[in-house]
Amino acid sequence: MNVKNKFRTRPFMPLLCLMALLIGLAGCKTSRQAGSKSNETGYLSSKVTLTVPTKDAVLTVNGTMKLKNGERMQLSFLMPILRSEVARIDITPDEVILVDRMGKRYVQASRQELKGMLPKKATFQHLEKLLYAASRPGGKNTLTGSELGIPSLEKGKIELTDFSTKPFNLTPTQLSSRYQKVELHELLEMLMSL
Secondary structure (H helix, E strand, O other), X not given: OOHHHHHHHOOOHHHHHHHHHHHHHHHOOOOOOOOOHHHOOOEEXXXXXXXXXXXXXXXXXXXXXXXXXXXXXXXXXXXXXXXXXXXXXXXXXXXXXXXXXXXXXXXEEEHXXXXXXXXXXXXXXXXXXXXXXXXXXXXXXXXEOOOOOOHHHOOOEEEEEEEEOOOOOOOOOOOOOOOEEOOHHHHHHHHHOO
């Protein structure tokens, strides 16, 4: 079964894996100090490769990460060859929006709603520190599911490459009325069934 068919049969699966990895990324600990922000421009972008083994094959999805310091971080994942967006995660200090472009569904949750399921260190500021640390020379830019504390995705990994600090335009995710909102408890049930 090719990747394209995987997305048709279980379009929400990649989005759930991304959410699980992101939760782990935001909550994982690093022994390295983030350092001074004096070298940071306020903008950070990179290419992202997410690899998740499934029962039938290994799913690899490429995309981009954009971070505007203190405001917003977006992960966008693209379908191979066609390069159209299949999933997006939009994170601000106050909320998280997960968009399944293929299934026309999304989850929007505030930090307060996510508080019970996220580790205490899972803050926007901690996520920024991890991303800036990964972008530095010699920084750890590949994290496995095991390192992220996600045993069900122990062989999965997320890799950040080709970092840039050039300014860019980063707008909030806007969704049309064609998208169906999925409640947080439904997302939790789907995550638990992985």
